Structure formats: C-alpha cells, structure tokens
Amino acid sequence: MSTEYEAVIGLEIHVQLSTRTKMFCGCELSFGDEPNVHTCPVCLALPGVLPVPNEKAVQYALQIGAALGCELSPVSTFDRKNYFYPDNPKAYQITQATYPFAVNGRLGEVRIHHAHLEEDAAKTIHTGGGGRISGSDASEVDFNRGGTPLVEIVTEPDLRSGAQVREWGQLLRATIRQLGVSDVNMEEGSLRCDANISVRPVGSDELGTKTELKNMNSFRFIERGIEAEVTRQKEVIAAGGEVEQETLHFDPSTGELHSLRSKEEAHDYRYLPEPDLVPVVPSPETLEMAKSSLPELPAARARRYEEIGVSGQAALLLSFEVEWAEYFEGVLEAGTGIDPRVAANWVTGELAAELRRQDDRPLAESKVGPAALATLINMVAEKKISHGSGKSVLEEMVSSGAEPESVVAEQGLEQISDSGELERIVIQAIEDNPKPAEQVRSGNEKAIGALVGAVMKATQGRADGGEVNRLLRQHLGL
Amino acid sequence: MADMQLLAASGAETAAQIAAGEVSADEVLDFWLSRAANDRLNGYLWKSGPESAREGGAPGGPLSGVPIAIKDIFCTEGVPTTAASRILGGYVPPYTATSVSKTAAAGMPMLGKTNMDEFAMGSSNENSAYGACLNPWDTERVPGGSSGGSAAVVAGGLAPWALGTDTGGSIRQPAGFCGIVGLKPTYGAISRYGMIAFASSLDQCGPLTRNVTDAALLLEVLQGRDEMDTTSVGIEGGIKAPTAERLDGMTFGVPRGLIGEGIEAGVLARFEDTLIRIAELGGEIVDIELPHAGHAISAYYVLAPAEASTNLSRYDGVRYGLRSSDEDLLSMYELTREEGFGPEVKRRIMLGTYALSSGYYDAYYGRAQKVRTRIVEDFDSAFAKVDFVVTPTSPTVAFRLGEKTADPWTMYLSDVFTVPISLAGIPAISIPAGLAEPDGGGPELPVGFQIAAPAFSEQKLIEASHALEQAIGFDGSAALEGGAR
Amino acid sequence: MIEREQVLHVARLSRLRLSDEEVDTLTGELSSVLDHVDKLAEVDIEGVEPTSHVLPLENVLRTDEPRPSLEREVALSQAPDPHDGAFRVPSPQAEA
C-alpha cells in the first residue's frame, strides 16, 4: 500500500499599516507618486541618522495583535536583520526578532505564532542598461515605500490546502480591514503573503523539508501556487527524491514554479538587538484600549449568524464584509418576524447577484435599502407573490429604486390566491397538453414538470408552485 | 589685541574678551582662520573660508564669536564629511548633526573638520585615509585617537576648542596624549543625531578643551534631549561653570588591580603625584575593586566591532559615496567596500561579522553583553563606596608613529583604562597631570589623569576636576605655538 | 583560532573582496584577537542578563506627524548613478 501524503502550510503575512508617516521617520506614505519624492536622511540611511518609532504604528500593531487573539507583550524590542540589497538602504532591516509585540494567538482554526513590527523595503524596478558604462542590465531604486510600517504575522503550520489558505486569508484580510489600520489591498501590495510548504505522511507529526512560496498578489494565485507546489513535492517524493529547501515564485499565467534562491545562498541574517532604539512597554491603558476598542470581528460575527440559523456559507460571506453584515442586520431589523436564514440568502444570493449583473454596482450605491428588501422578502414569505416574481421585482428595484409594493402592483404580479381561478387554469392546461398528462397518468411522474410550466406560463408566474402541484395531481387522479 | 594673547586665551576667556569689547568677533575669527590655514599637524581635513565660518555662528549667545573645530565624524550640511574614510571621499551631507547645530546656535563659527581615525576606529589617528595627524608636542608621535585631529588642533593652537566623539576612549586618550582636557559625558547626555555611527551603544559626543571650565561651558551647549535621538536624555539641571577649589569630603577610588602591567613608569609616577594632590585638597583615596574590568577590552572588541559591522553596511555604493564597480551588483558591493575601507575598518567589520554570524552569537556577542553587565555592576558597587573612580587615562604617553601598528591587540590595549567606563556608560574626564619621559627615554610628554563618576553626575565631576586642575597647574604652552607653520 | 575558509566566508557576508594577501593577514590577526577575546569564557555569567542599553529608557516614540521630505534633487545629489529620478544600480543578474 502506498503512503498517503498531506500538505503542511504555514504563512508569513506582511501588512502595511495606514499611518500618515513612515515607521522611523516623518516622510509621508504614498502610493503611485513620482520616485524618491518621499525620502529624508533617515529613510535613505545617510551616515549619522537614527530611527525614531512611530507611535501610531505601535498602536495599530497592538490592535492587530488583539484582533488575532494574541498575548500582547509587556516588553517588546527591536532587532537588526542584516542583508545587502539595494532596496534595504541600511543593509539591515529594523524588525522584532526576539521579543515581538504579540505572541500565541488564533484566528479561526489557525494558530498565530507571533506578530512583529518592522519596516518595508524600497521598490526596485528592473530596467535596461542603456547609458551605463558597462551597458549591462540595471535596476532603479525608489525609496518612497522604504520604511513603511509593516506588521508581519507568522502562523503555525496549521493549514492543509491551497483552498483553506485562500479562505483563511480572506478571513484575515476582512479582520484587519475592519480595524481600519491597513488597506489590506493585495494588488497594491499593502497585504503580502508568503507560504512555507512541506508534505508529510498522513498521521506523522514531523515536518518535511519546506519550500517558501513568495509574494503572490491575490488569494486565488496563492491557492493555485500552493496546489502546484504540493503536487510537485508529492511527485518528487513518489519518484524517490527529496524536496530541497528553496524559495519559489509561482507564475499564474503559465502555472509554473520558478526557483528564486537555492540553499547555498542561504542567508545568515546576523540578528542583533537594535542599539539605536529602546524597548516598547505598552502601558496597561494602551493594552486595554487595544483590546476594548475591537469591533465585532468577522470570526465572531460568523459564529453569531450561524447561531441564529444562517447557513455556514452565507454567514461567512456576510461576516467578511462589514457593510454587507450591516445591511443584513438592517433587513432583520426592518422585517418583523423575518427568518434570518431566508434573509441571508436574499442578501448574499439574489441581491448580490443582481447588483453584480447591473454594472457590478457596489452595495454602498445600491438603490435598494434594507427596509425595502425586507418588505419584498415578507411578501414572498406571506405568499403574496411567488419566489420567481420576487426576483423580477428585485431586478426592477435595483435598477429604478422603486418600492416593492408599487412594482408588484404595476406589473400585476399579485399571486393568484383565488383557488377557483387557479383550478380553471390547471384543468385548461391538462386539456391543452394531453401527451404529458397521459404520461403522468401512466406512472411517469416526472412529466408533470411540463404541466407545471404551462400553468406558470399562463399565470405569468403569479401562481404558488406548491398549490399548482397539488391541483395538478388531484385532477390527474394521483 | 596681540596674537599671543588670543592664542593663549581659553574659550571662556575669549568669549569674555569679545563680550567686553576688548576684541571683535571678526578679529578672533580671522586670527583662528589664519592659524588653521597654517596647520602643520594634518589636524584639519577641511577648513572653512572666512565667509562660511561667519555664516555658521549665530550672534548673541554667551560663547558667541569663539570658533570651534569639529571632528569630521559630524555631518555638516554643504560641507564635506568623510569620517576620514575613502568610502566617503567628497561626500557632502544634506543635513547637520544636532551637536553642530547647537554650537552654531550658540554663536560659534566652525573653523573646520578635524582629522580622525577612519570611522573613529583607532587610538593613534594613523588609520585616517587622509594621512596621520601629528602630536604638537612631538611631531614624530601620534596625537592619540580616534579624535586625534580635535586634540591636536586644540593643543597645537589651531583652535580654541573642539568637538570629538568617544566610543572606547576616543576623546580621553588623545586629550591625555596632547595635554588637554577631554570629557566623555554619560551615554545619553548629548544627541548622537548626525554623528556617523561606529558603535551605537557606546558612541558619545564630547568637548576637547584647554581647561575644565571650557569643557563645562561646551557641555552645557551640547547636552539635552533631542527628538531625533531616542537614546538622548540630557542632563537634568544643566551644567554650570565650576568653582570648587577643594575636595573635602570627596572619596576617590583607585582600582589597583587594573593599574598593573604595561604601564609606563613616568605615567605611574604622575598618577601617584596626582593622588597626593587629591589628598592635599582634602579628598580621600580609597582602594577599590573592579573585578571584571580586566575583561573590558575583550568584551569591547566583540561588542563594538559587531555594532560597527552593521552600522558600516550602509556604505554600499548605492546612494552616496564611492562606487568602484558597475559590472554587477555583487561586484559593486564587494569592490566598493574593498577599496573604500582601510585595513583597521575591514578588520573590525570582519571581527564583528564573525561574532554575529550563525553559530557564534552566543559565544561572542551574547557573552560579551553579559560581561558588560558584570562591568556595569562593578561600577555600581564601587560608586556605593566612593564618589569617583580614578586611573591614568592611558598606560603610556604618546607613542611613535608606526610603533604599534604591527599588532592590533597592542594598539587596543592603549584603551585599557578608558574602555571599562565606556561599557558602563558613565561620564569620565581626562585632565593633564603633568609631563613624563616615555619608557626608553626622550623628551617629556603629557600624561592624562582620568576621573570617572556615576551616570549623569557631570557637574560633580567637573567641580572636582576643576579643583584638581587648579592645584596641578599644568602648562601646555610648549605645544601651543607648534601647531602652525 | 579562525581558519582561512572562515575568513573567506565572513568576507563574503561582509561584502569585502579581499586580496589573497589580506586573507592571509586577517587570518592571523583575527586569530590572535580571538585568542584574547576567548578569555571572556573565564567570566562567570551564570544568570546574568545581557546589557544592550545602559539607559533605563522605554517608549521613546514619535507622533505620526509628517515632516518635510528632501527635494528629490537633494536626495539624489550624492548618488553615484542617478537616473530618471531613481538610484540606479547594476542588476544582480547582469553579466560581469
């Protein structure tokens, strides 16, 4: 019997904080400006300069730590991480290696090893070598981004698949977005994710040799990249080989993995305590503030929604986006006695789909308020209109902003509640469609669909499906 | 006013003469600029022109009009700043160090930038990429280092006073070798912003002056919390000019265990003379133990190079300074740094990198930090018993150029008395204790006497030094004229 | 003691392309310095906390207020190879 292998995945996530200024100097943060217009002696690492930490960045970091359920360290300190690269002007990055500000957390099913504060690197753009003496290739360095405050979140290797990483990553992003401390935008680089991936026999406690998958700019790509790498590692092992420690890049356009660095160039970062900075010791008030100012976070909200009957998938969707959650709660508030499960399905299903269909409109620009949607949901629930009519009413509401009652009245969608009238239409349908009627009578119950369709067509969808079915069966002698 | 009077006047005296209208600030500046222009000690790496020097000093302060020489480790906007390294040849910073801004704000024109050991690494000034600086008492001898240029120009009559930096003795040792006063304040008393870093947890700015009063006046200008340096706190209450004439009730601890081997007879004799002076002034001499101070040099030569190795990594040819190759990234780094740094700097970068590298951290850096703790504790227990700890500043008088360059450790040992104090972060001053013949004979040379005090007790330290200085009555005039051609 | 190979490794980490002669000299010098430094092993450091700061300071922070940045011309004025408003460097992949 061949051994089954499972993937073991841990994440390192870099979150750019949305402070006004950089981590250690007063330069403003910017995105998309001309190169090198936000630099100063400190972030250019000129001789003689010293770092001064940004109070706001420390505060934001503590909020993230609290939101991830971490223990917030009573004392945290900064260290130097040494490596030469043009985007790293001091040739050391100021980070927290030994005493990070937050440890031992958990978000959803994933444990957080720790979170630490550090500074971002500058941007290096590869260019041709035109004009240079040697004529060889060159890079250009832009220090605008250099020194942006970052929180790096390091998880335990608790994830098992690319899909799980994508889902959990979305939860993390939603959680941080709600704190208002970062844009968490993967395309703009304010959220970056590296994955450490290894495989091991199912049931084993040991960790195999891991590879590091670098910096992909969407959770979809991360999912695909991880799946590709897990498959590759399993194949290497199946072929009797050994996984080598390396850093990889996933190219989403080709689906291929490329090696960036191999282990012979492995770094020796020569960490040492940063002698230019003194420890951060958050006061009890600061710690209390970080914890008590937390809004209801996605994971907690999802749990609460599930408890009131919302289906797991809808609960997750609603809780990730705070404005959708607020909208949903508005619907519940406006519609007395409304079933949360049904309301959630309307919000995350029909409404979301209709907004997408109509110019991909964001919820904030929706012409349908929670109260109007609640009215519509109630009309369906009370069988005043059919579910199918409800959808077409919603379409009109989304496009014109009309109230549901007036749409129903204008389009004459009021459900046929007079059972005498419905019965006449049913009898007429059986007469007009002798073939399926005969098939049903002779035992092929599936054929009843054609008759239901005929009734719906005749009533323009205003009939209650259950009632139509009952009457058909009665008149067909079932 | 006669040139001889200007030359002989201390900073405080010159300030008083200007304030009294006996001499104009312009006259004073012209005199010192012409002295500096005739520098025969290689004390200056850059000299101000009359215009730029005048611009530098804002009028109106108590020390207004008294020019100052600045060690070339301090960044000065628009003025070349090299730290005596080839890698910063021609570098012109776009900002000014806090200490230099403060002297300028106090009305002190900058005379020029003084020579030093490259990146402050050295005890002889022979490690300058721009040539050794010479001792005004004997131009075949070193002025000490790393603030050798600052010490030489003050002692040799090329500046009334100067700024230096001290990491393991770089103010005190050259002050001792040149027969002037050098004060290393408590770590944190003065901002380090704009001072090119050597070893961040040890570097401290301080004055090199003709006498203790001048040191006090400059310290008052320099000290203070700076928002650009999170490790700066200033000195509570500030610093006043000293007035003490006696040492009654004060106790002076002598760590006899440290003052043993390798010390020159003449140095020891002047040290013992000075202890007698202290007793004559009413002070009490007490033997003390600093059980771990003997390990200070070893700890220092792990900690300082380790910090230096990372502080000097920024000299990479990307944003400023020398770039030696354009071929590929690795060559740019390796050739720029290979050509840009001198031998002592490379030695320390290598030593520090090794001490921090994977597998060696605990054995070297980690252990040295713990030994540092032991040394801090030694001084804490000493100061529970005595007011001051005294030693010779250096085990020898100024040595000959080239005498100690063959073996690095021999050179390192010239800081045996200054380094323990640096590791403890406490203030210490070197005052001239007289002249002594070097071992092996030759003309007499200055001997420094070092007094250390608890953290932030600079005022007390200055008062005691002043009383002692008056009693010693050292005469440095023999060197004063010798600095200029 | 330090071996020649270690000296070469440390030189690589330090980004110093030492000449053969320098490697030899440094192997000797660093070995002799390390022999002295190794005496630190004689000090009893059992239970001793490391000192990286002599000052008992904490929480020295800056408010999140912007300060003026440098003019770009000034920022680039000392650059060995400024280009299009950026600091140009040879590429890591470039052929030597």
Ligand SMILES: [Mg+2]
């Ligand atoms: Mg990181």
Ligand SMILES: [Zn+2]
């Ligand atoms: Zn900046």
